[in-house]
Amino acid sequence: MRALQPDLRAVVEDAVWAPSIHNTQPWRFTLSGSRISLRADADRRLEVADPEGREMLVSCGAALFNLRLGLRAQGLEPQVTLLPDPDRPHLLADVEAVPGEDPDEYTRALHAQVRRRRSHRGGFRADPVLDPELARIRAEAEQEGARFIQAVDAHVKGALAALNNAAEHIQRRTPSYASEIARWAPAPGGRRTDGVQHGSYPRTTPWTDPHFSARDFARGRGWGADPVHTEEPPTAGVIVLLVTDTDRPADWLRAGQGLQRSLLRASQHGFAAAYHTQSLQIPGLRAFIRTHFCGDAWPQLLLRFGMPDTEVLTSVRRPLQDVLTEGP
Numbered sequence: 001m002r003a004l005q006p007d008l009r010a011v012v013e014d015a016v017w018a019p020s021i022h023n024t025q026p027w028r029f030t031l032s033g034s035r036i037s038l039r040a041d042a043d044r045r046l047e048v049a050d051p052e053g054r055e056m057l058v059s060c061g062a063a064l065f066n067l068r069l070g071l072r073a074q075g076l077e078p079q080v081t082l083l084p085d086p087d088r089p090h091l092l093a094d095v096e097a098v099p100g101e102d103p104d105e106y107t108r109a110l111h112a113q114v115r116r117r118r119s120h121r122g123g124f125r126a127d128p129v130l131d132p133e134l135a136r137i138r139a140e141a142e143q144e145g146a147r148f149i150q151a152v153d154a155h156v157k158g159a160l161a162a163l164n165n166a167a168e169h170i171q172r173r174t175p176s177y178a179s180e181i182a183r184w185a186p187a188p189g190g191r192r193t194d195g196v197q198h199g200s201y202p203r204t205t206p207w208t209d210p211h212f213s214a215r216d217f218a219r220g221r222g223w224g225a226d227p228v229h230t231e232e233p234p235t236a237g238v239i240v241l242l243v244t245d246t247d248r249p250a251d252w253l254r255a256g257q258g259l260q261r262s263l264l265r266a267s268q269h270g271f272a273a274a275y276h277t278q279s280l281q282i283p284g285l286r287a288f289i290r291t292h293f294c295g296d297a298w299p300q301l302l303l304r305f306g307m308p309d310t311e312v313l314t315s316v317r318r319p320l321q322d323v324l325t326e327g328p
């Protein structure tokens, strides 16, 4: 057993390295004694693409997993109360840090990935994600109450790509979606510490079969990182839907925790994930995907896993003082 080492600010510093929709970082933390509270920052919710706040809570769930892992890495045990007060729906979790065990190898290895993990945008190298590694990545999500449904059949993969691409077309031609993307994809050279920066997506998206259109962050302005030349044609990677059995705020938080745990495990093996959430932001398409490809489970994210074919992309986060309030 370890004595309580109250370096809880460092734990919050880790938490913010979670992925979030358009890098909105829709979270706030309060530190009070040995308790960290996590709140959703509803001002950062995407009003057009995410009116219910589902993806906001998936993002906050990912940050919650980092909080728990960060505490374990310090020899503290996180006691989590999810959604502790029905009258305060934005209060997502109270996490009490109590003395725990020294971190084991598993915890240390996963924790080492927190700041290394990056979202990928584009194709993957031809090297496949091997079954044992994929099984480990899947198991991590299941430990958190979410699960992956892998698209294996070529027609299912093709259909998911087509639905993604249709959603991308719809969003590009709908002014409200397009202006929301513009708000969260700033021009190069600015000082923003949130949003999807031009160094975090390639200037051109390499073609894969099936092809999943990327989001239009550059909006025709030629922004983005230099493409990397590869000898072999890039692949789409392993295509999965992250699903939950029900679709309530607690499920969205579970999906986020499962997502982050899987992503960190994938990163440990040199893999990264690309996200395609366009089709799940359009209610009719989400319902279609649920009925046809999820056996009535609720799709939360469409992801591709693989070995990145590009240099490490960059990402930014807001400083601690912007997200953390310290109480008595």
Ligand SMILES: Cc1cc2nc3c(=O)[nH]c(=O)nc-3n(C[C@H](O)[C@H](O)[C@H](O)COP(=O)(O)O)c2cc1C
Binding pocket: 017, 018, 019, 020, 021, 022, 023, 055, 056, 058, 059, 062, 117, 118, 119, 120, 121, 195, 196, 200, 215, 275, 276, 277, 278, 301, 314, 315, 316
């Ligand atoms: C719920 C959720 C949805 C996301 N959807 C997309 C997406 O549709 N397209 C995309 O390129 N990235 C997507 N992302 C990845 C974010 O843009 C990324 O996490 C953020 O820019 C921070 O970058 P990082 O993950 O490399 O730290 C999503 C992330 C989350 C958590």
